[in-house]
Amino acid sequence: xMQDGGSILLIGVGGQGVVLASAIVADAALRAGWDVKQSExxxxxxxxxxxxxxxxxxxxxxxxxxxxxxxxxxxAVEWNEGLRALPYLRRGGPLVINLQRTVPxxxxxxxxxxxxxxxxxxxxxxxxxxxxxxxCDAMEIASRIGSPKAQNSVLLGVLAPLLPFPDExxxxxxxxxxxxxxxxxxxxxxxxxxxxxxxxxxxxQAARAAAATNGYAQGRGRAARLExxxxxxxxxxxxxxxxxxxxxxxxxxxAGGGRGADTVRVLRDDACTGxxxxxxxxxxxxxxxxEGA
Amino acid sequence: MNASKPSASxxxxxxxxxxxxxxxxLSGNEAIARGAREAGVRVAxxxxxxxxTEILESLVRMDPGRQVYVEWSTNEKVGLDVALGAAMxxxxxxxxxxxxxxxxxxxxFMTAAYTGVRAGLVVVSADDPGIHSSQNEQxxxxxxxxxxxxxxxxADSQEARDFTxxxxxxxxxxxVPVLIRTTTRVSHARGVVAPGTIxxxxxxxxxxxxxxxxxxxxxxxPRHRALLQRLEAMEHEVELSPLxxxxxxxxxxxxxxSGIAYHYVREVFPEASxxxxxxxxxxxxxxxxxxxxxVGRLLVVEELEPFLEEQVRALGxxxxxxxxxxxxxxxxxxxxxxxxxxxxxLTATESASRSLGQTLTRPPxxxxxxxxxAPFLAxxxxxxxxxxxxxxxxxxxxxxxxxxxxxxAMGSSIGMAIGLARSGGAPGPVVAxxxxxxxxxxxxxxxxxxxxxxxxxxxxxxDNATTAMTGGQAHPAAGVTIRGDAASVVDLPExxxxxxxxxxxxxxxxxxAATHLALEQAAAAxxxxxxxxxxxCVEAPVKVRDHPFHVVAExxxxxxACMNLGxxxxxWSEGWHEGRxxxxxxxxxxxxxxxxxxxxPTEAMVPVPGWSRKR
Numbered sequence: 001x002m003q004d005g006g007s008i009l010l011i012g013v014g015g016q017g018v019v020l021a022s023a024i025v026a027d028a029a030l031r032a033g034w035d036v037k038q039s040e041x042x043x044x045x046x047x048x049x050x051x052x053x054x055x056x057x058x059x060x061x062x063x064x065x066x067x068x069x070x071x072x073x074x075x076a077v078e079w080n081e082g083l084r085a086l087p088y089l090r091r092g093g094p095l096v097i098n099l100q101r102t103v104p105x106x107x108x109x110x111x112x113x114x115x116x117x118x119x120x121x122x123x124x125x126x127x128x129x130x131x132x133x134x135x136c137d138a139m140e141i142a143s144r145i146g147s148p149k150a151q152n153s154v155l156l157g158v159l160a161p162l163l164p165f166p167d168e169x170x171x172x173x174x175x176x177x178x179x180x181x182x183x184x185x186x187x188x189x190x191x192x193x194x195x196x197x198x199x200x201x202x203x204x205q206a207a208r209a210a211a212a213t214n215g216y217a218q219g220r221g222r223a224a225r226l227e228x229x230x231x232x233x234x235x236x237x238x239x240x241x242x243x244x245x246x247x248x249x250x251x252x253x254x255a256g257g258g259r260g261a262d263t264v265r266v267l268r269d270d271a272c273t274g275x276x277x278x279x280x281x282x283x284x285x286x287x288x289x290x291e292g293a
Numbered sequence: 294m295n296a297s298k299p300s301a302s303x304x305x306x307x308x309x310x311x312x313x314x315x316x317x318x319l320s321g322n323e324a325i326a327r328g329a330r331e332a333g334v335r336v337a338x339x340x341x342x343x344x345x346t347e348i349l350e351s352l353v354r355m356d357p358g359r360q361v362y363v364e365w366s367t368n369e370k371v372g373l374d375v376a377l378g379a380a381m382x383x384x385x386x387x388x389x390x391x392x393x394x395x396x397x398x399x400x401x402f403m404t405a406a407y408t409g410v411r412a413g414l415v416v417v418s419a420d421d422p423g424i425h426s427s428q429n430e431q432x433x434x435x436x437x438x439x440x441x442x443x444x445x446x447x448a449d450s451q452e453a454r455d456f457t458x459x460x461x462x463x464x465x466x467x468x469v470p471v472l473i474r475t476t477t478r479v480s481h482a483r484g485v486v487a488p489g490t491i492x493x494x495x496x497x498x499x500x501x502x503x504x505x506x507x508x509x510x511x512x513x514x515p516r517h518r519a520l521l522q523r524l525e526a527m528e529h530e531v532e533l534s535p536l537x538x539x540x541x542x543x544x545x546x547x548x549x550x551s552g553i554a555y556h557y558v559r560e561v562f563p564e565a566s567x568x569x570x571x572x573x574x575x576x577x578x579x580x581x582x583x584x585x586x587x588v589g590r591l592l593v594v595e596e597l598e599p600f601l602e603e604q605v606r607a608l609g610x611x612x613x614x615x616x617x618x619x620x621x622x623x624x625x626x627x628x629x630x631x632x633x634x635x636x637x638x639l640t641a642t643e644s645a646s647r648s649l650g651q652t653l654t655r656p657p658x659x660x661x662x663x664x665x666x667a668p669f670l671a672x673x674x675x676x677x678x679x680x681x682x683x684x685x686x687x688x689x690x691x692x693x694x695x696x697x698x699x700x701x702a703m704g705s706s707i708g709m710a711i712g713l714a715r716s717g718g719a720p721g722p723v724v725a726x727x728x729x730x731x732x733x734x735x736x737x738x739x740x741x742x743x744x745x746x747x748x749x750x751x752x753x754x755x756d757n758a759t760t761a762m763t764g765g766q767a768h769p770a771a772g773v774t775i776r777g778d779a780a781s782v783v784d785l786p787e788x789x790x791x792x793x794x795x796x797x798x799x800x801x802x803x804x805x806a807a808t809h810l811a812l813e814q815a816a817a818a819x820x821x822x823x824x825x826x827x828x829x830c831v832e833a834p835v836k837v838r839d840h841p842f843h844v845v846a847e848x849x850x851x852x853x854a855c856m857n858l859g860x861x862x863x864x865w866s867e868g869w870h871e872g873r874x875x876x877x878x879x880x881x882x883x884x885x886x887x888x889x890x891x892x893x894p895t896e897a898m899v900p901v902p903g904w905s906r907k908r
Contacts, residue, residue, distance in 0.1 A: 030316070030485060035485055036483070036484065036485055038484075041425045047657035047659065047685065048658045048861050049655055049657040061484075062557075062559040063559075065557075065625050066626075067630070068627050080655070083650075086648045104653070104658065105658060105860065105864060106653075107864075108864055111874075119649075119651065119653060125649060129649050246853040246854040246856070246857055247853070274871060274873075275850065275851065275852035275873065276852075277894055280894075281894075
């Protein structure tokens with residue numbers, strides 16, 4: 001495939017080495033005699049955001065960006081980012097996807113229910129949508145050969161047979177780009193990726209392993225109710241509960257009827273998770289937490 | 294200002310080699326640096342800013358012999374002054390900045406068009422259509438017309454190299470600074486470049502010419518007329534330049550385009566005839582007329598402003614552009630295709646894309662161990678109205694810190710805080726939050742203003758000893774130059790005192806109680822109180838990795854207090870406590886800053902046992 005050129009989208013999260021991985025593919029293409037363009041936005045992505053790199057090779061390449069639905073292959077270093085890149089993948093194109101997950105803190109905001117917004121590792125659904133899925137746990141494979149940091153080389157090894165570049169182009173590029181001390185480890189990881197087959201039973205096994213961790217996304221849902229004894233509250237003179245509340249739902253109300261002129265109030269009744277920090281730290285026993293809304 | 298990461302050079306040796314034997318893969322920024330070297334640039338200056346930062350950085354990398362003087366300037370205006378002075382002294386000079394940087398340098402830029410140069414002066418403006426990492430997406434092509442200087446718009450890395458060489462020649466031929474305008478997709482895209490040979494241009498030497506360089510009214514008036522004459526000469530020259538060309542194909546549609554948009558047009562509409570503008574100001578009117586006369590319909594495809602379109606229309610030609618192609622955001626092959634479809638030039642294609650339901654959004658966050666976290670937690674607790682500024686700490690405006698109320702331009706925090714304090718409408722203490730590099734860039738005049746006029750407010754200087762957002766560039770308080778040489782260090786506390794700050798507190802932002810106390814005291818203090826936090830950035834220039842922490846699961850009561858830090862190393866674990874998620878620390882990314890351990894009410898966060906630095 002891709003005998004007249006091709007478009008590859010590499011995607012991951014800031015810090016995962018997507019830029020280096022795509023530089024390796026680009027240089028391999030150059031060594032194989034192709035015109036190459038490669039474009040990534042590494043703006044704020046450095047701060048844990050998405051890094052995607054568009055790579056195109058051919059006799060003469062114009063746009064450095066791939067059109068939606070026109071990527072001949074997608075390589076995803078992270079599960080969710082693989083899903084994000086799907087709109088770029090050409091019908092029938094292979095998806096090389098790592099089963100590693102990077103869960104950002106923003107996915108853990110449902111404090112009450114405890115459900116994350118991180119998408120489930122639904123490999124079965126992905127297989128039926130995409131068809132050609134080459135999923136593996138590259139981190140696990142790289143760790144097994146002693147170099148977890150070489151996980152991207154595993155994925156490049158999976159990509160390699162899909163591209164019309166000779167072995168010496170891959171090897172030359174890989175060796176020139178990775179730190180000198182890690183050349184052997186990366187070559188080993190690359191070979192391990194290259195040797196992977198993706199028969200149905202392997203994928204089914206991966207799907208089962210993926211499903212086993214999916215409890216992560218589920219929530220339980222539990223609420224609590226706060227009871228404030230205003231007469232015991234010192235209000236602004238204390239403020240301990242206001243400062244410690246992780247949900248930031250307590251505030252001092254000047255119109256209150258406590259021992260001072262003011263007292264603590266609950267701003268949002270339905271947001272209390274019942275952590276009891278206010279109850280435990282109130283020096284005047286003015287707050288009680290009751291389970292259930 | 295704003296983010297970028299020095300890209301892995303494909304072949305550092307080839308990049309700096311005097312005459313590489315084979316084509317090399319270069320980013321547009323690397324190619325500009327390469328072109329400048331080949332043109333014999335002697336002095337280069339600028340201020341870091343995405344997507345321009347790598348221009349000066351790669352110039353340093355490809356010049357180990359130090360034939361070029363390269364500096365990070367305090368701000369873009371200083372940088373352009375340095376470059377103009379060098380050009381006046383007879384040395385070829387380059388000044389590189391991001392689009393909004395040219396606003397800062399505009400004062401010099403506008404009048405440098407009057408003075409002209411002696412040796413070549415090239416100004417690079419790297420624009421950011423789509424606002425990948427900026428505060429706006431202004432189209433700096435407008436500046437070329439405004440100032441009356443020639444503008445070159447490379448469309449790829451090869452052109453970035455070629456046009457830079459050409460720009461120095463044009464600058465000297467027409468005695469005027471030349472603007473090279475790139476965009477993110479030119480600056481940060483890599484392409485194959487056939488480089489030329491690195492030259493050492495002779496220094497022409499200084500020649501006293503006050504009528505040319507001293508812009509008294511009596512000198513400036515004739516220089517303005519001289520500029521208009523030079524523009525007229527350029528209008529003739531631009532018609533003949535090989536940087537512009539008509540590519541005749543089918544005659545139904547002719548497209549005028551420049552920069553990256555040219556490649557999108559070629560990609561999605563390969564049959565169209567195209568006037569490809571490389572030297573786009575002044576506009577080669579005759580070439581435009583020639584294309585218009587040879588095609589059925591004339592379209593302009595350009596990013597952002599209808600810069601070319603309006604000039605083409607002013608020629609009395611029937612032209613279409615922004616009715617089909619958006620004036621906001623960056624173009625991409627899809628949007629250019631849709632534009633041609635809307636115009637009826639292409640038949641609509643079915644979208645082939647698929648998806649698998651909702652994916653997770655992944656907004657940028659502060660790094661694990663970022664020293665900016667605790668100060669914003671304190672500001673939030675104090676109910677402060679926070680005028681923010683440009684840097685990583687702008688992320689304090691987002692969840693979960695949500696402790697910043699404004700971000701406008703470099704240095705704006707302090708001036709806006711003065712106004713907020715004077716408005717009488719602020720419900721809490723008014724605090725300006727500004728980074729060290731940004732403070733030196735444009736904060737100093739504002740702090741002097743606040744002190745001079747006796748405004749009661751607090752300035753929080755988040756000193757991490759680097760320009761972190763752009764990848765860790767040095768500045769005058771960082772102690773090193775762009776080449777890594779030791780440099781004098783601005784003493785920030787002393788500087789604030791001499792500018793008139795009523796009090797200066799220096800605090801360790803990893804000490805939450807001390808940070809809170811310092812800000813609380815500063816907010817209650819009279820006059821302009823300054824608080825300076827003094828922890829270095831954990832990512833650049835040195836990666837800080839101290840003893841990492843982990844969570845003792847039995848002690849975690851899942852209260853979520855640590856989750857309010859927004860630390861990417863802390864996420865929910867599979868464990869639960871009373872219906873809430875327990876947390877875990879990702880040990881490989883934990884920097885050991887200890888802030889989570891300070892907020893944890895049950896001492897569940899403890900140093901990983903048995904850890905040693907050498908691993």
